[in-house]
Amino acid sequence: MLIGCVLAGSLSVSAVSANQGSIFPDTGQSHRYDTQGKVLLASDDVLYQGQDASQQGNPLRYRDNGDGTISDLNTGLMWQKAHVLKRRNLKKTHEHVSRMTLGGYSDWRVPTIKELYSIAHFDGQLIKPGESGQRQPYLDFNVFEFQYDPRLAFAGQFWSSTLYVKNDIQSFSKHGGLQGGFGFNFADGHIKAYETGLFFDGTVIKPSDRMFVPGCYVRAVRGTTSLYDMDYVDNGNDTVTDRSTGLMWAKNDSGKRMNWVEALAYADKADLAGYDDWRLPNTKELQSLVDYDKTSFPAINTSFFNTSLRDFDSENNSYYFWTSTTQGDFKWTANYISFAQAWSKKNSKATEYFDWHGAGAQRP
Structure with a gap:
């Protein structure tokens, strides 16, 4: 059960140059879908700006x-x-x-x-x-x-x-x-x-x-690759640059929960630090921020990124972040990354939630 998602930090790929040793790979997603799981034509994207398949990454x-x-x-x-x-x-x-x-x-x-x-x-x-x-x-x-x-x-x-x-x-x-x-x-x-x-x-x-x-x-x-070194620089303007990937991120999350269409629009309309090309990250880009070695929640470097939640002790304060990538098995849904517990139940009749899949899990 998805309790609700917090918008992930938007990013701008044009603000900095990519790491010269390795090139961050795209997701390969080629089709865009609406919230009913129907393929979107190029002229039908008013509510879905910034969806993964509409962005040109490194093939x-x-x-x-x-x-x-x-x-x-x-x-x-x-x-x-x-x-x-x-x-x-x-x-x-x-x-x-x-x-x-x-x-x-x-x-x-x-x-x-x-x-x-x-x-x-x-x-x-x-x-x-x-x-x-x-x-x-x-x-x-x-x-x-x-x-x-x-x-x-x-x-x-x-x-x-x-x-x-x-x-x-x-x-x-x-x-x-x-x-x-x-x-x-x-x-x-x-x-x-x-x-x-x-x-x-x-x-x-x-x-x-x-x-x-x-x-x-x-x-x-x-x-080896240097893409996932998480070599961050605080730019002093509410943005953080990861020199490993060449991506620039918003330092703060959205501070409120929203559905996927709202999250796409929120990122698309963002005007931060003088840049207007912000977007919702695709699923590989967002996953690159997960700190899997950190022994506490949330699974992100809080020396550089601010988090709107302080407690991570139940499914009611889950810390899920939207991506721009739709999920192929359920095309009316999008991927999210959990930066705290990935809550789930034993079965549909159970009432108790557990951290079933772990902070850093990706689910639709």
């Missing part, structure tokens, strides 16, 4: 190296091309990747969640039985291999190396609860924290604990 660019590896020409990272249908817990995943010699390289590793998210392609859609259309993963499947789980088509979770360090996930109390590790689901386009195979205090989950740990897939990476 996703890859090179197939012919040896089972793919080079990302934007970030400079090298990726495993294949999708191996083998699920492992996070510890076994790290062990598996450390032994890889794909392409003659031995420095493969599990990607961070920001690195993994960089190859997401938001023209994806997971078509449900009985619906028209053709499913396609949230990934450039002309470049990368991807296979849907033959039993559960929506189960396309891939591990990142990024642990959820702020608290445990879901609703278990044993050994401090469950430890979460972030992953991206290339089948349904969500970032969530998944059970790593450990309790939050580091205790290994054993069969006798009767905890189901399904595990995730992995797409290994090698190399």
Whole structure:
């Protein structure tokens, strides 16, 4: 259940130059939708200014190296091309990747969640039985291999190396609860924290604990990028520049909740620090601000960004931020990033909320 969203800091990509070492990749989204999920024509955007697909970003660019590896020409990272249908817990995943010699390289590793998210392609859609259309993963499947789980088509979770360090996930109390590790689901386009195979205090989950740990897939990476260093500069005019990405952000959030159409208009009409080209960030841009290593809420650097909320202890003060990117599975919705707990319930009949997916989760 979405309690309400706070507008994310708008940004201007023309105010500063992009990082010269790496180029921030676009989402790949090519279609715009209204709040009924219908495709918008170019002349039908009066209420939807600034939607992701109407903005020109840096196109996703890859090179197939012919040896089972793919080079990302934007970030400079090298990726495993294949999708191996083998699920492992996070510890076994790290062990598996450390032994890889794909392409003659031995420095493969599990990607961070920001690195993994960089190859997401938001023209994806997971078509449900009985619906028209053709499913396609949230990934450039002309470049990368991807296979849907033959039993559960929506189960396309891939591990990142990024642990959820702020608290445990879901609703278990044993050994401090469950430890979460972030992953991206290339089948349904969500970032969530998944059970790593450990309790939050580091205790290994054993069969006798009767905890189901399904595990995730992995797409290994090698190399480095400076895009996610979060190298901020306070410009002294209520804006903050991230020298890593070349993006300029509003220092303050909107201070009030609004729906998505209102948020698009709010950003489009903003006139801040002498710039008039502010817009709602796309989902990759906004996710670049998440501080996954911070052990407290909110998951953003509060030395540079001001937050309108001070308490983050219940679903009533959730801290969700809109993006300009619509969600392919539910085209009448848009993605948001949670900068505090990503509240959810066990099922529709339950009444108690838990931090199910973690600060830094992306959901529609």
